[in-house]
Amino acid sequence: MDVAESRARPNQFARQLFAGLPKRYNLLAELLSLGQDRRWRDEMVTHVAGGSLGRILDVACGPAAVTRELASRTSAQVVGLDLSVDMLAEGAANVSRAGLGDRVSMVLGRGEQLPFADAAFDGLTFTYLLRYVADPAATIAELARVVRPGGPIASLEFAVPPNPGWRAAWWGYTRAVLPVAGLMTGGPAWFDVGRFLGPSISSHYRAFPVPWTLDAWRNAGIDSVAHRSMSLGGGLVVWGVRRA
Numbered sequence: 001m002d003v004a005e006s007r008a009r010p011n012q013f014a015r016q017l018f019a020g021l022p023k024r025y026n027l028l029a030e031l032l033s034l035g036q037d038r039r040w041r042d043e044m045v046t047h048v049a050g051g052s053l054g055r056i057l058d059v060a061c062g063p064a065a066v067t068r069e070l071a072s073r074t075s076a077q078v079v080g081l082d083l084s085v086d087m088l089a090e091g092a093a094n095v096s097r098a099g100l101g102d103r104v105s106m107v108l109g110r111g112e113q114l115p116f117a118d119a120a121f122d123g124l125t126f127t128y129l130l131r132y133v134a135d136p137a138a139t140i141a142e143l144a145r146v147v148r149p150g151g152p153i154a155s156l157e158f159a160v161p162p163n164p165g166w167r168a169a170w171w172g173y174t175r176a177v178l179p180v181a182g183l184m185t186g187g188p189a190w191f192d193v194g195r196f197l198g199p200s201i202s203s204h205y206r207a208f209p210v211p212w213t214l215d216a217w218r219n220a221g222i223d224s225v226a227h228r229s230m231s232l233g234g235g236l237v238v239w240g241v242r243r244a
């Protein structure tokens with residue numbers, strides 16, 4: 001499991017990576033974000049949940065944490081989409097346990113080619129997706145395509161802290177602590193996942209730095225693009241509005 005492999009066959013790689021993770025995914029997200037994941041998610045959802053929205057799409061929904069939060073904080077019908085059957089099954093179980101089954105549906109699909117018409121949604125979120133697609137700019141354009149003009153779009157991704165001191169600490173944590181924490185909480189398979197994540201995040205931002213990403217949003221037809229770097233730069237929330 002390495003970064004070159006994830007770049008060469010991103011969909012296949014993501015399906016394989018996430019097949020074994022659903023049950024313990026939340027723990028891994030907490031570990032990688034040092035417990036900050038919930039705060040980051042809240043911030044992202046705030047940028048979409050403000051207005052009155054009929055339908056919201058949550059792409060790369062995984063176990064549906066964001067999907068459920070969108071349903072809880074709005075009165076919208078929410079669709080969660082993911083390419084992993086295992087993640088979707090876990091997401092559907094979580095939605096049903098939360099009593100949100102009447103307003104949430106789960107759809108198998110790829111962010112690169114959404115099975116929806118243009119402007120089919122009033123708002124959209126995507127989380128931790130861009131490291132798993134071959135062409136992030138084309139994917140952002142595809143996500144924007146399904147949002148109606150004026151509809152809010154927001155995303156959350158891991159990021160590399162910009163301050164050199166914090167970046168060194170982040171590097172040590174992701175390269176040394178995370179694989180060992182993975183091993184101790186989930187065995188050898190999680191050691192591999194823990195070892196993959198840090199290099200995957202570094203390599204993504206070497207190829208697609210934050211200013212590049214913000215330009216890709218604008219070029220995709222999204223206006224009022226803004227971002228917030230959170231927790232010393234370990235989390236990145238981006239938001240904007242679909243151009244009229």
Ligand SMILES: C[S@@+](CC[C@H](N)C(=O)[O-])C[C@H]1O[C@@H](n2cnc3c(N)ncnc32)[C@H](O)[C@@H]1O
Pocket residue numbers: 011014015018029059060061062063064065066081082083084087109110111112126127128129132133
């Ligand atoms: C790190 S998880 C994020 C899950 C969830 N959004 C959360 O915050 O808890 C990333 C998810 O992206 C999904 N994924 C990866 N590549 C994808 C793609 N091209 N299209 C749709 N989903 C994808 C994976 O299956 C996985 O469930």
